[in-house]
Amino acid sequence: MNESAFIEALRLLPTHPAARGLADDCAVLDLGSETLILTHDMLVEGTHYLPEADMADVAWKLVATNLSDLAAKGAEPVGVLIGHMLGRDDERFVTGLAKVLAHYEVPLLGGDTVAGKGTRTHGLTAIGRATCTPVPARDGAQPGDTLWLVGEVGAAMLGFETLRDGTGADQAAYSRPHARVKEGQALAPLAHAMMDVSDGLLLDAFRMAEASEVTLAIDGAQVPVAAPERRLECLTWGDDYALLAALPQGTEPPCQATRIGTVEPRGFAPLFLDREPVLNAAGLGYSH
Numbered sequence: 001m002n003e004s005a006f007i008e009a010l011r012l013l014p015t016h017p018a019a020r021g022l023a024d025d026c027a028v029l030d031l032g033s034e035t036l037i038l039t040h041d042m043l044v045e046g047t048h049y050l051p052e053a054d055m056a057d058v059a060w061k062l063v064a065t066n067l068s069d070l071a072a073k074g075a076e077p078v079g080v081l082i083g084h085m086l087g088r089d090d091e092r093f094v095t096g097l098a099k100v101l102a103h104y105e106v107p108l109l110g111g112d113t114v115a116g117k118g119t120r121t122h123g124l125t126a127i128g129r130a131t132c133t134p135v136p137a138r139d140g141a142q143p144g145d146t147l148w149l150v151g152e153v154g155a156a157m158l159g160f161e162t163l164r165d166g167t168g169a170d171q172a173a174y175s176r177p178h179a180r181v182k183e184g185q186a187l188a189p190l191a192h193a194m195m196d197v198s199d200g201l202l203l204d205a206f207r208m209a210e211a212s213e214v215t216l217a218i219d220g221a222q223v224p225v226a227a228p229e230r231r232l233e234c235l236t237w238g239d240d241y242a243l244l245a246a247l248p249q250g251t252e253p254p255c256q257a258t259r260i261g262t263v264e265p266r267g268f269a270p271l272f273l274d275r276e277p278v279l280n281a282a283g284l285g286y287s288h
């Protein structure tokens with residue numbers, strides 16, 4: 001089974017409304033006076049980070065990638081729980097963890113530690129509090145909206161290549177990505193839909209279009225990319241942790257963001273890239 005088949009199978013199980021049909025970045029749990037935002041993402045050696053990676057970077061990335069999902073819902077981080085598999089350079093992991101938690105001012109709430117023989121795997125549950133309701137979902141984009149991107153895409157790809165091949169590019173976007181927590185909070189009350197871009201802009205935009213039952217039309221030349229001569233790779237490689245938001249027509253984003261397209265009534269294709277229809281998700285981004 002691949003990732004999407006497994007998640008499809010999970011969607012057939014009875015789920016709580018907070019799970020949002022297992023089709024959003026986070027669970028959104030309304031407790032009456034507060035709304036909790038919950039997410040869990042994992043990193044696996046060899047899949048998400050190179051076997052020789054600095055474990056301080058791995059700790060940073062584990063926290064930042066999860067906080068990025070909270071950011072996409074405009075949540076304020078409340079705390080994290082960490083699933084840790086012991087291995088090489090655990091001290092470096094703790095050093096990086098201290099740094100990233102201090103950077104985002106988010107406390108460690110707990111977790112679990114195990115020894116194991118297989119490939120090293122790290123899990124993190126991030127808990128946040130909604131800063132506005134309704135909490136933006138992937139499925140709210142409406143025809144007439146404009147499409148905005150916070151951040152650029154492709155820098156993580158270049159950073160990965162530096163670490164793998166020594167190309168000399170900056171590696172920070174790959175090793176220590178930035179969760180756009182403040183921008184997410186600023187956009188959430190205005191956005192009809194919002195999600196974080198972890199698997200490649202085109203794949204994540206395709207998912208927003210499918211969830212919202214609209215067509216997204218992206219102007220590739222408008223998208224800020226780290227390597228313009230490799231634009232399509234930048235649009236599809238992933239690991240960028242930008243935010244993608246659909247804002248009502250005429251609404252200016254209250255933070256730095258780039259207008260990259262429009263939301264149209266659902267046509268025969270979920271996505272148009274430079275006026276070319278994109279009919280299925282194959283090749284649009286990263287999937288397990």
Ligand SMILES: Nc1ncnc2c1ncn2[C@@H]1O[C@H](COP(=O)(O)OP(=O)(O)O)[C@@H](O)[C@H]1O
Nearest residue numbers: 007010019021022023024025026027041069198
């Ligand atoms: N093993 C799992 N158990 C329960 N829910 C899952 C599992 N894997 C993925 N999901 C859910 O499927 C949806 C899509 O997951 P994913 O593509 O990983 O989202 P994201 O890119 O925001 O991390 C989310 O709602 C997530 O909570």
Ligand SMILES: Cc1ncc(C[n+]2csc(CCOP(=O)(O)OP(=O)(O)O)c2C)c(N)n1
Nearest residue numbers: 041046047048049050198199237238239286
């Ligand atoms: C060593 C290594 N090889 C390849 C990649 C490329 N890569 C792996 S996972 C991924 C996308 C994000 O990971 P995922 O587990 O899908 O996160 P989620 O969408 O659930 O947040 C990318 C671009 C990488 N980051 N590191």
Ligand SMILES: [Mg+2]
Nearest residue numbers: 040041042198
């Ligand atoms: Mg995930």
